[in-house]
Amino acid sequence: MNDAGLGFRGKEKGRWPAAVRRPGSEEEGPWFVLKMAHPVAEGHLWEHLICKCPERLVVVVAVDALRYGDVHISRGVSWEQTASDVHWELLQNSKAKSLACCAYVVVSFPTVGAFLLSRRRADSDPKEMKPEGRIFFDPEHIEDTWAEVHPGSMVGYTTCMAAAIAYKIATSDQVDIHVISDGVQAGLRAQRALHENGYVERRRGDTLVGLAPPYTAVAKAIRKAVSELQFSYAEMPEQQPREQSSKGQSSKQSSNARPGWWTILKERYKDEEQDKEDALLRVATEIVQEGPEEALKHVPLARFERLVTVDRREIEGYRNVRRLIVDYLQRRTATVPLSIAVLGPPGAGKSFGVRQVARSVSKDIRIIEFNIAQWTDPEELYEALQQVRDEALSGKIPLVLWDEFDCNLGNVKLGWLKYFLAPMQDGYFQRGGHRHPLGRSIFVFVGGQFSSMKELEEESSRSDSSNAGGSKVRDFVSRLKGYVDVIGPDPIPATKSSSEHEEDRGDREDKEYVLRRALVLRNILEYHAPHLFSKRDSKDLPIAPGVLNAFLSIPEYKHGTRSMEAIVTMSLLAGRKRFERSCLPAEAQLDLHVDGKEFLKLAQNPAVGTPAEKTSC
Template identity: 35%
Template sequence: MMDNKKLKIVVTGDICINSLQWITEPQNNKGLNWETHLNVHSILKSGESLLLAKLMALAVDADIHSPKIDDIEASLSKDFLRSIAELDLFPAYTDEKGNDKVYRIKRFLGFTGPLSDTPRLLPINNDDANTDIVVIDDENNGFNSNEEFWPLALKTPEKSPIVLYKMNNPIGTSTLWKQLEETHIEKTIVIINGDDLRSKGVNISKSLSWEKTAQEFLWQIHNNPNLAFLANCHHLIVPLGLEGAIYYRDEGINEAYLYFIPYEFEGSSFKDNQGKMYGLTSCFVAGLTRSIASGMYDKEELSSLISEGIHEGIVAAQKYFVSGFGKNVQEFQFPNPSIFIEDENDFIYKDLIQDVKIPDKENSNYWYILSDKSSANLAEIAYNIVKNGVKNVLNSIPIAQFGNLQTVDRTEIESYRSIKNLMCEYISKKNVVRPLSISVFGTPGSGKSFGITEIADSIAPELIEKLDFNLSQFRSPLDLISSFHKMRDFSLKGKIPLVFFDEFDSAFEGKLGWLKYFLAPMQDGIFRDGDSVHPIGKAIFVFAGGTSSTFKEFIGEDIKEENEKKNFFIDFKGAKGPDFTSRLRGYVNILGPNQTNEKDQLFIIRRAMLLRSLLERKVPHLINDDGEAQIDNGVLRALLKIKRYKHESRSMEAILEMSMLTNAKTWEQCDLPSKEQLKLHVDEEQFLRHLMQDAFYGEKIENLAIAIHNKYRMLNEENTNMDLIDFLVPWEKLSEELRNSNREQAMHIPNSLLKINYDIISVKKSPGYIQFTENELEILAKDEHKRWCRYRKRNGWKYGEFKDNNEKTDPAIVSWSNLSQERKNKVYQMVNIWPEILAKSNFKLERLKFLGNTNV
């Protein structure tokens, strides 16, 4: 970092003194009377702008000017605002299993107000109108209306410092805001915590998915009249817990960016049993200022410095939380200087924080960060996931993990997290009289039970006991009463039964006949057995669909034909369907490894994650020391590309279990089950075509190369360009170097086609062939020219103004943008013949309906 000694920073704002209290065990049982009792300790610490100034001094090597209290204990006045908090020892880290604990806040006890109505403020020590950066901590406790204490740099005409304005109360009517808006808005950076926005009624979701939170923020900033004043900010930053932030820019063009930790979601880094901390946003601001200060004199763009600063701020806030008040509050240096020092052993680092532009579109419900963060085709990503593991490949996109369950699908992430939030809230409540009822839908074998069970285990594994009942096997309501007695027994033992009612939508006494028997237990938490009424106790009911694969299908929303829809709703109402659904508190649609519809674009990623998980759990000996899965490319392609698994994830698992892998070092094609066994789980003919594609294609490389050459000769037989003479002779007379170039081109075609989301499928008969669009042709031509240049350079060729076979110079060995139009046309011509050549060799081009098809 550059020397910032001459940089002047003013930090000011509202003043608060934090009174911290904690209890320790008796010092001994033989000393003075007071020593044998619990000891209550108390210490005063700087808060609000005083704390922010201390953090700034640690973060930035600059001249810091701020209000000061030299000795808080000695000079504490009752005119100051004071907050009181109770401390306790908490695990330093989420996964801490040892005795490493630090003091954090157990609970905030509230404020002790000043003697006067307005808390006392303090002047800035050695204030200077020529300040470079002004940092304001506005907690809405009087500073924003008291101009006397504002920095000179804000009140002096023609001064234009960078202003970081941390505000607690998002309103645009304060005197200070009006001053900033009128005179400093271009260089003002507003920082408002996401929870502060929510507390003012701004509806932004939390802990569901980063995409959803980001898009809802964007809608609010554009449409909520209460935030209209913020929409004019040139720079607005909204920290989202300790895990993310949104940066909204308005410098002629509105843009918004999301910053996030991929394996976390808002509020997930640290659990409730790890305590709380004040000053987290202040620490974020200090990290942000550190980046801005480091680049000011290099004349870097402010937006770039802010972007880098958000990375710094997130890291600093995380380290600040972990440090807490130390193991010994009275001896610990608070705040800890190490939070702004990068160390190779840090648990978090700046490069871990990812950022992505938030699409500003009304119809962006299907926005996936995966589509923006990866330039690779989804098929390539899927192969890499299986080969190298999820974390090594998907290290820049949001991934939700619940125990052994991992998902990258936004819809699943939002549903699972909604269910987790419901479960957490339900478990934490006391005196609950009714069960928590949720439903889960999916095709058979998609993993309905697995997902919900993993969520429950990730919350309270020692408290929750799973029970399974398949209603299709029940013969009478007495079977259901028996199941209620079993779950009641668990409740009486202090457990919370997680009860799966599988195939709850099966027929009994008519369509959906079981629903009416659940209404009283779901609503009142009771069931009747003869003349007796029994309370069920605390329980989680999970209704797993057997005949409906989605919630919409269950309630009839998928029905298009009006008469059919009308008849469905008559039957649904008669079966008490609306009464049943009104008692549900959430639902999940499990997607499984099969593609559900054309909008389901991540199924190949789900397959890859499932397959990698199966390899790790079932055949770990096939994962080498570097974490690489030893699996034949043909086997991998077939498992990922097969159109449909007949029994979803069960079929994938079955194929692995039927393969002879006990003593195998690599999963080879010969290890797969027989064709007859494969038929139970997949279309065996299609599976084998995918399996043998490398072999099929490899066998025809020579024929394809010859066909490409002959077609090219035919198209250019009247061309008199002397540069092409070497290329237009018959195959037999073609130099070996040019033959190899054609062979390499033929081998490269499948990889090149992936760039426009086409795959090559071997078929029995010659298919029809497609025509590429102009955009597709451009992409393929650029890729083919790059390949050709690499090949020529490997063979000793270099750029020259004229083509010379002896000197090996060629004017075409340049980047695509510098290539002449005539030569470009030749490449277009070459690429355009691929579909016809492939079709004549019985290869069909099939479009991959995958996400992220941004190139075409």
């Protein structure tokens, strides 16, 4: 049934099909697939179906139809956040919770993903079963990002999803979550077929008589074999509620608290808990040798030009920053700088990351960088702000990297912060008794002392009354519009909270650091040693497994990603077709960046999971 909110859901039951008026009882009777439009979960048709046959009802609804009804679902942050939002809203929001009484609810994110809430399982009574969530997703895209590559929109995405699910039900002996899941996969393929083919011309002879949906292409996509599926999926874990409300304020645990922190990456390897480190090391090996798109087919990853990350915290941070920049560029009337902070340990790749994000938005953004640690007088800051003003007056929007903004000014801790407050808040700076408007610009504050926003905020509470730095930190943070905590290539200490979500992570041991290292190493080698990828268009990297093991397994890089890059550029790779152990620098040179003896020892052993044909050194 296609309920477009145009009157079919009203009181005139005589217009409803006989099967709807007399739907049977309990397990006897037909299955109903209801494509629902805004306003959701309203009307006589809905009340009739949810009362008479909820155990045989499948609802298909577009995510924007829910959003129009004051259902809060984040857009384009991460698939984990999306799944958590939909799951919570369907179960707790009074405007949508009746949907959760159905056997299955499918929330469609056209062309990129879908969320399935299920109350039915072969071994469970649907009336007593706790709702289970499953997120289907494109690992390389999220809402809006696929549309950037494939611009435009079509009418009929949700119809494609409903048609695919109906087809799978109609051609199956029994209906279970596997059938519905197959329908969701087919629906996503059908949505892409609709988008990519567009409407086709209907002709009578040589005369154009109208347009029609691409029925043949859509039907072909729905009938595709299961082995050709291109979308991944993940089950939402059973979680304890977070002890924070959605506003971040402390609250008592309750059944309606939002779910805690989880990652699809961690869920992917939860069944291999005993050998999780070995499993992650195998994946890291594949990332370096074959590329992230090949090795990480079933987990979300984000790419911004040369930057690739698989860590949920970084994905959410960078995507939020990118959205802020895009929105700022579109607001022509903005006169106050957009202020963003990027924090992380030294050598984490903070400046590199934000540069790549900016370039993914527009190649025309002018990037200017100042290292505040080299300054000794506020007059130098005013000269820098004048450069920013000149750039803005030329018609360009400068993106200014204020590197090490959190350094001391003389003996004053965080002494530079107070000089940024007026430019951040009012968009001007005072010099020589005159006010100088800055114009449109983007300020990115790159930290050098604090590894996370949480650490920076804690600094204000540690400051006593004799140190004004504490209040300036609060004033500074209040002017920020967003931030990113960059993690870096080394494991996060188990006793250290890297973000506000740390207490939600359960197992605090950071085992995913090998994946971060693998992504960085692959990027560095593609940039500094492209000749190693000898075959044209080849993504395979010839590297000795022992060398790879050393890069991935060394306990610590003294200077973060800078150390990884230094070891690669110090290695004798010119004219080589393979990264051998003999290419590595001497132990004394390695000691600048790692424990040289330990690094060379690790290089004697192949990495876990390296294929036999690639183990020769």
